[in-house]
Amino acid sequence: MFPIDASSIDKSLPVPVGTQLHGLLSYTLAFGDMVYGTKLPSVRQLAAELGIAPMTVSQVYQQLRDAGLIEMRQGLGAFTARDPRLAVDDRQPINALRGDIEAIVSRAEALGVSTMELVSMINAQAQLRRPSVGLSMVFVCIFEGPGRDYVEQIRPVLAANDSVQLVTLESLRQPGAEVDACRAADLVITFVHREAEVRTLIETDNVLGLRLIPSQRTRQNLAGLDPRSRVAAVTHFQEYIAIMRPSVREFAPHVSDIRVTWSSSPDLQEIIAGCDAVIYASGADHVADLVRPNVRCFEYRHAPDPGALENTLAPHLALLRQRRIAREPEPEAAAIEGMAPA
Structure with missing residues (x-):
C-alpha cells in the first residue's frame, strides 16, 4: 500500500x-x-x-x-x-545482447564488482576502440549551490569529453540563452518530479528526470541527533512543509519533538529560539545565520540516487552515443569522401 x-x-x-x-x-x-x-x-x-x-x-x-x-x-x-524508459521494444538490435549483458553482470557481481564500476570499465574499453562521442548536457536545478554538487556527483558515469551546463529552473521561465541551451543539448537532466515542468518550459522531449535520495551526511547527522532534542525543521518552499517531519523521522525515529515551519514564516525566529537543533532544506541557507552559537544546525541535502545513475542515466547516455555514432560518419570515411573528385 x-x-x-x-x-x-x-x-x-x-x-x-x-x-x-x-x-x-x-x-x-x-x-x-x-x-x-x-x-x-x-x-x-x-x-x-x-x-x-x-x-x-x-x-x-x-x-x-x-x-x-x-x-x-x-x-x-x-x-x-x-516509467516509459523501462518499456522494452524487442525489435531493437540492442536486445540481442541481453543474454550476454546478464551473464557479464552476474559474473561481475560474483567478483564483487559494482554495476557502476562495470559500466565505467565498458566505457573505458569502448573509448580504446574508437574516439568517444562527447555529449552536451544541461542540468536544470532549483538552487545553484546544490546543483553544482549534483553535477559533480553524476560525473562518474559521464565521458571525459562530455560537457554539462548548469541552469536554474527559474531561468527557463523566460525565453533566453538558458532555454536555447536546453533545446540544443543532447540531454537535459533534472529532478524526476520536475521533468514534466521542464519539458513544458523548453518545449522539447530530450529531458531525463533523476531520482534523488537524502545524502549520506544528512542521514548521519539525523541519526546522531540527541533523542531529547527539540528540533526545528525548516523548508524553503511552503509546499513542502508537510514532508519535513516525516523526512526527519525517517532517519531520526528516536526524536519526537519536531516543529516545522518555512524560511519566511513570521514565527521563524521564535521557533528556532525554542529548539536545540535546526535542520533546514536546501535553499533556506540563511536560517543558519539565525541560530544561536552551540546549537546544532545542518542542511537537509539530497544526492543523486546511485541506482538511478547506474540503471537510468548510464544506459540512456550509452543509447545517445550510439545514435550519434549512427548519424556521424567514421573519421576515415569522411576523409576519403573529402578527397573524392568533384
Whole structure:
C-alpha cells in the first residue's frame, strides 16, 4: 500500500491543506523507493484518513497526473506512473545482447564488482576502440549551490569529453540563452518530479528526470541527533512543509519533538529560539545565520540516487552515443569522401 503519514498535514498552519498534500505526495513519489504501479488510496479513502474534502484530494491527484507522477486507470483508481524508459521494444538490435549483458553482470557481481564500476570499465574499453562521442548536457536545478554538487556527483558515469551546463529552473521561465541551451543539448537532466515542468518550459522531449535520495551526511547527522532534542525543521518552499517531519523521522525515529515551519514564516525566529537543533532544506541557507552559537544546525541535502545513475542515466547516455555514432560518419570515411573528385 502507498505510504502516507496523515500526521504530516497540519491544519493549524497558514498553508492550505491542498498545498501541503501536493508537496507531501509529490515528494514521496519522486524521492521515495516506490515501485511503479503501486496503488494510491482512493480519493474518498485518503480524504477520510486526513479529514479533508474529497474535492481537495481529487484536485491534488489531477495535478500529480499532469506532472507525470501518477496515472489514473479507469475504474481502478490512481497508481504510481510507469516509467516509459523501462518499456522494452524487442525489435531493437540492442536486445540481442541481453543474454550476454546478464551473464557479464552476474559474473561481475560474483567478483564483487559494482554495476557502476562495470559500466565505467565498458566505457573505458569502448573509448580504446574508437574516439568517444562527447555529449552536451544541461542540468536544470532549483538552487545553484546544490546543483553544482549534483553535477559533480553524476560525473562518474559521464565521458571525459562530455560537457554539462548548469541552469536554474527559474531561468527557463523566460525565453533566453538558458532555454536555447536546453533545446540544443543532447540531454537535459533534472529532478524526476520536475521533468514534466521542464519539458513544458523548453518545449522539447530530450529531458531525463533523476531520482534523488537524502545524502549520506544528512542521514548521519539525523541519526546522531540527541533523542531529547527539540528540533526545528525548516523548508524553503511552503509546499513542502508537510514532508519535513516525516523526512526527519525517517532517519531520526528516536526524536519526537519536531516543529516545522518555512524560511519566511513570521514565527521563524521564535521557533528556532525554542529548539536545540535546526535542520533546514536546501535553499533556506540563511536560517543558519539565525541560530544561536552551540546549537546544532545542518542542511537537509539530497544526492543523486546511485541506482538511478547506474540503471537510468548510464544506459540512456550509452543509447545517445550510439545514435550519434549512427548519424556521424567514421573519421576515415569522411576523409576519403573529402578527397573524392568533384
